Amino acid sequence: MKEKLLSVEDLTIDTGVQQMILKSRDEGVKTAFDRNSEIGARCTFGELGVCCKRCLAGPCRILPGGKGPQTGVCGATADQIVARNFLEMVAQGMAPHIEHAREVALTLLETAEGKAPYEIKNPEKLINIASRLGLTVDGKEIEEVAKDVALKALESFQQQYGILPWLEMNANQKTLARWKELNIIPANAHQELTVAINRVTMGSDADPVNLLLGVMRLGITDGYAGLHLSTDLQDVLFGTPGLVKSKYRLGVIKEKMVNISVHGHIPMLADKVVEWAEKLEDEAKAVGAEGINVFGICCSANEVLMRKGIPVATNFASQEAPILTGAVEAMAVDIQCVMPSLPTVSNDYHTEVITSLPYSKIPGASHIEFTPAKADEVAQAVVRKGIANFGKRDPEKMQIPPEIVDAYAGFSTEQIVEALKNVNPEDPLKPLVDNIKAGNILGVVALVGCTNPRVKQDWANVEMAKELLKHNVMVVATGCSAHSLGKFGLLSSEGLEYCGDGLKQVLTAVGQANGMEALPSVLHMGSCVDNSRIADLVSALADYIGVEAKDLPVAGSTPEIMNPKALAIGAYFLAHGVDVHVGIMPPIGGSELVTNVLTGSKEEHELTTDGLFGGKVIYEKDPIEAAHVVIERIKQKRAELFGE
Numbered sequence: 001m002k003e004k005l006l007s008v009e010d011l012t013i014d015t016g017v018q019q020m021i022l023k024s025r026d027e028g029v030k031t032a033f034d035r036n037s038e039i040g041a042r043c044t045f046g047e048l049g050v051c052c053k054r055c056l057a058g059p060c061r062i063l064p065g066g067k068g069p070q071t072g073v074c075g076a077t078a079d080q081i082v083a084r085n086f087l088e089m090v091a092q093g094m095a096p097h098i099e100h101a102r103e104v105a106l107t108l109l110e111t112a113e114g115k116a117p118y119e120i121k122n123p124e125k126l127i128n129i130a131s132r133l134g135l136t137v138d139g140k141e142i143e144e145v146a147k148d149v150a151l152k153a154l155e156s157f158q159q160q161y162g163i164l165p166w167l168e169m170n171a172n173q174k175t176l177a178r179w180k181e182l183n184i185i186p187a188n189a190h191q192e193l194t195v196a197i198n199r200v201t202m203g204s205d206a207d208p209v210n211l212l213l214g215v216m217r218l219g220i221t222d223g224y225a226g227l228h229l230s231t232d233l234q235d236v237l238f239g240t241p242g243l244v245k246s247k248y249r250l251g252v253i254k255e256k257m258v259n260i261s262v263h264g265h266i267p268m269l270a271d272k273v274v275e276w277a278e279k280l281e282d283e284a285k286a287v288g289a290e291g292i293n294v295f296g297i298c299c300s301a302n303e304v305l306m307r308k309g310i311p312v313a314t315n316f317a318s319q320e321a322p323i324l325t326g327a328v329e330a331m332a333v334d335i336q337c338v339m340p341s342l343p344t345v346s347n348d349y350h351t352e353v354i355t356s357l358p359y360s361k362i363p364g365a366s367h368i369e370f371t372p373a374k375a376d377e378v379a380q381a382v383v384r385k386g387i388a389n390f391g392k393r394d395p396e397k398m399q400i401p402p403e404i405v406d407a408y409a410g411f412s413t414e415q416i417v418e419a420l421k422n423v424n425p426e427d428p429l430k431p432l433v434d435n436i437k438a439g440n441i442l443g444v445v446a447l448v449g450c451t452n453p454r455v456k457q458d459w460a461n462v463e464m465a466k467e468l469l470k471h472n473v474m475v476v477a478t479g480c481s482a483h484s485l486g487k488f489g490l491l492s493s494e495g496l497e498y499c500g501d502g503l504k505q506v507l508t509a510v511g512q513a514n515g516m517e518a519l520p521s522v523l524h525m526g527s528c529v530d531n532s533r534i535a536d537l538v539s540a541l542a543d544y545i546g547v548e549a550k551d552l553p554v555a556g557s558t559p560e561i562m563n564p565k566a567l568a569i570g571a572y573f574l575a576h577g578v579d580v581h582v583g584i585m586p587p588i589g590g591s592e593l594v595t596n597v598l599t600g601s602k603e604e605h606e607l608t609t610d611g612l613f614g615g616k617v618i619y620e621k622d623p624i625e626a627a628h629v630v631i632e633r634i635k636q637k638r639a640e641l642f643g644e
Contacts, residue, residue, distance in 0.1 A: 005037050012318065012457035013056060014487055016250035016401030020321040023399055025035050029348050031320050032339060035478055036453040048590030049082040055202035055357070062590060082591035083211035084200040090218050090571055091196040091587070093564030096336045097226030097529060098189045100266050101158055104233045107152035107268055107372040111237065112143045116197025116372035118268075129232055131168045146236070153233060156225040157190045164189070166232070167224035172539065174548050175576060182612065184217040184575075189225035192218060209607065212597050215590035216613070220570025227532035227572070234303070234529075238271055241306035241410040241526065242418075243514075248486040251404035252311035253327050257293040258284045258384040261313065263321055264334035265527065267303035269356050269370050270296070272379035273332055274304050284387050292383065297322065298337045299479060302527035306410050315458075315480035315486075316562065317451040319426035323351045334370070335360045337450075337480075337563060350392040352385055407491035409524040411476070413536045413549035416523065422513040429544045431510070436541075437642060440472065440502030442553065443634035446573075447477045447522070449478050449558030449566040451484060451586060460559035460583050460623040465490055465498075467627035470520055472500035473634065476537070479528045481558065486524065495521025519608040531569050538578070545630045550577020551641050553634040559583035559623050570617070576600075577614025579633050 005025070008018035012034040024031050027455075030038075032200055045051040050062040052072050058357035060072030062081060069467040071077055110116035120126060123142050126149060130137050135148045138491040156164050164186055167176075171177050186192045196218055199205040203216070237239075248419070253259050254390040260277060262270035284292045295313045313322045314635050316337050322328045323342065328351045331342065335357055343353045343364030355361050356378065366385070370378045420428035435441045445468050451457050461484035465475050469490075477485055496504050499521055525533045534556075535549075542549050556573045557567050561584050570580040588594045593619035596604075599619060602611035610616035618633070638644050 003036055010291055012190045012454060013452075013459045013462065014249070014314070014318065014457060015245075017318040017321050017457065019399070020250070020318070024324050025517040027348060027397070029324065029345055031345070032317060032453045032623045033343065033592070035341075035495040041464050044572060047587055049085045050078050050585035050590035052076060052081045053086070054084070054200065064590065067454050073477065076206065078209040079591045079593045080206050081167045082588055083208035084205075084218040086586065086588055086594065087196055087211050087214050087218070088200045088563045091193055091633060093566065093568030094218050094222040094226060095193055096265070096367065097222050097230065097568065098157075098193065098563055099335075100529060101189075101226050101229040101233075102154070103266055103268070104230050104237070105150050105153040105641045108146055108237060108374045112146035112150060114143075117376045118237050118372070120236060122236050125232070125584045127239060133165060134346055149236075150233075152627070153229055156229060157188060158394045159188055160191070162187050164221065164224045165388045166221065166228045170224065170228060170539070172542065174549055175550075178613070179220065179575070180425070182213060182216075182314050183212055184220060186217055186221040186225070189221050192221045200591065207591055209597065212407050212594065215550050216569050216575045216609070219568060219573075219575045220537060222568040223532065223535065223572035223575075227529045227569070228535070230529040230604040231526070231532045234267060235412070238267060238303070239307055240414050242415050243408060244306070244309040244410040245406065245408055246305055246309045246493075248407050248483070249403045250325060250401045252293075252295045252313055252321060253325050253400050254290075255327060255383070255398070255400055257327045258289045258291070258386050258390045259293050259295065260383060261295055261297055261328055262300040262304060263297040263331055263363065264338055265299040265529075266334045267300060268372060268375060269332060269334055269382075269444075270300040270304050272375045273382055274308055274310060276376070276379040277381045279384050280387065284382070286453040287387055287390050291384070291389070291494050292601065293397070295322075299527035299529075300334065301514050302482065306524070306526050306530075308414070312483055312486060315451045315483035317453045317457045320345045322534060323349055325400045326350075326394060326398055329389040330354060330382060334384045338362070349397060350389055350394065352389055354382055354385065383488040405487060406487055407493075407524070408520045409486075409491065411523040411525050413540070416537065419510055419514050419519070423510055428541060433541065433544055435502070435506050436553070440506050441474050442472045442631065443638065444474045444476065444554045445630060446531070446554075446556045446558070447475055447481045448479050448528070448531055448556060448569065449487065450480045450560055450562035452560045452562035455560045455583065457560075458487060461485060462488050462490065464559045464623035464627055465522060467624050469495070469498045469503060470500055472503040473631065474503060475522045476525050476534055477522050478525050478530050479600070480521075481560070484560075485522050490522045491520045491524050492519060493518040506516065508600070528565060531572075534575070535573075538576075545641075547641065548614070551637065553637045553641065555579040555581065555630050555633060557581040557626065557630060559626065574609050574612055574615050575619070579615045579618055579630065581618040581620065581630055583621050583626065585624065
């Protein structure tokens with residue numbers, strides 16, 4: 001039975017996106033929101049994780065409630081099936097980050113060898129990384145150091161024994177000892193992916209607890225061979241982000257300019273598109289445009305926002321909306337979170353969707369193959385396609401929602417420390433720690449992850465942030481969650497109206513010490529791989545106080561979780577003992593054992609992630625309720641840490 005389409009007010013709180021959904025319906029174009037409504041109720045077996053398709057004896061399904069078959073043909077129970085499915089889903093989430101990191105490492109190598117048209121924008125960070133890796137830097141040219149670091153990074157995908165280089169360089173020694181005791185130390189990211197898939201095949205690992213320890217192992221791999229490695233090397237190549245002012249919402253699309261969107265996650269092409277858009281301005285003016293306007297979607301947006309202040313139109317769930325404005329000439333995509341519907345939607349408009357990677361093509365899109373060596377050539381081609389399409393607009397189909405919101409971004413760990421130095425030059429972390437101890441800052445929560453068409457877009461992210469801020473919880477953000485907050489004023493000082501008095505006082509004092517009215521109510525720390533920056537900040541606080549991350553009053557939250565990548569990031573933080581809130585339950589409900597291991601408290605049973613690592617999964621779909629559950633856990637950790 002076909003589902004009735006929901007009103008736009010039920011689908012998103014972004015009024016510009018609401019306008020585009022109505023426009024699409026008038027023009028007979030379906031969006032993700034309408035497709036979600038048409039799909040209707042989800043498969044119960046799939047939602048509970050109790051469907052097994054691992055061999056040709058199946059598919060096998062465990063009937064909930066104890067009625068009917070309770071094992072598959074091979075004898076696999078619900079616990080085993082759910083644990084295997086969950087491990088595989090986390091592996092799917094880890095793989096894009098690992099490939100992202102490998103491609104960045106190869107780009108650094110080719111740059112060092114003079115084969116790719118990039119440069120070392122942050123030689124100081126490169127030298128720091130090399131020194132921490134134990135590499136020789138004295139007497140070497142910067143290109144030699146870059147080559148050595150790139151080759152060391154590539155060991156993360158090659159070495160058969162030992163510890164991942166970025167793990168050995170960054171991990172807390174007490175935490176590392178716990179991981180060694182549990183035998184979950186990874187040596188090689190590709191090997192971990194292979195082993196994970198091997199474990200979940202028919203007739204392999206059947207111990208649910210062992211499979212869940214495998215989830216933690218993948219989380220550690222994701223964090224150090226994916227997130228940390230990517231962020232560090234991108235900072236070397238493109239510069240470490242610093243404070244920038246930019247703009248959000250669909251109003252950043254300009255009526256009289258050639259509009260080009262960068263969308264995806266790996267920043268090599270996006271960075272070059274921005275560069276060549278500036279260089280080819282005169283060609284755009286020659287076809288009647290006032291210039292070239294580049295804007296972003298998803299994490300490619302975050303990369304060029306953080307470093308260059310490029311504006312952001314929207315996030316995952318509404319990525320089709322810019323095309324619906326009728327004013328976007330080209331959309332260059334790479335990998336991750338790119339809907340295959342984009343070329344279908346663009347068929348009704350003049351927008352050209354351009355794929356760029358050999359392993360990520362979409363029927364109906366143009367394709368220009370990107371390699372680091374051809375970066376300039378590919379970026380020029382993308383920009384020139386946009387210029388050529390400017391004259392193909394249909395004025396009757398053009399409608400750009402006018403709303404634009406100011407936002408601040410660029411809060412890398414280095415930028416945060418620099419801001420704190422202007423408060424206390426000798427001991428920059430002291431003001432932050434003192435305010436946490438005094439309760440002006442109750443704790444810190446990282447709002448990360450996605451927007452999911454199954455949830456009213458941006459609503460849960462925004463409401464969760466507001467409720468945390470009201471109770472003096474400092475909020476930092478990455479990914480599409482950060483875009484949600486940017487669209488509604490929380491990445492500017494306007495958001496201070498939602499802050500409790502203690503937090504407002506801190507943000508105002510630090511902001512004024514840095515020549516601003518106040519810091520934004522939420523600090524935007526970057527893209528999905530930049531969750532490593534949040535981990536670095538947590539580690540710095542833990543080291544300063546002399547404890548582990550698990551002991552701090554910190555948590556992560558992903559209210560509108562959609563992509564398995566968020567589960568991999570969540571597993572990384574869980575392995576460090578940091579609580580992770582999810583607003584949509586992962587497919588684990590069919591196993592009481594798996595659910596209890598991930599969500600149970602150490603007071604109930606030591607054999608939980610809370611008991612083994614110090615953090616747990618918190619499931620609550622209502623963002624206000626979720627905020628208060630997280631706040632109670634923060635208070636619990638404060639009591640244990642400060643004796644409150």
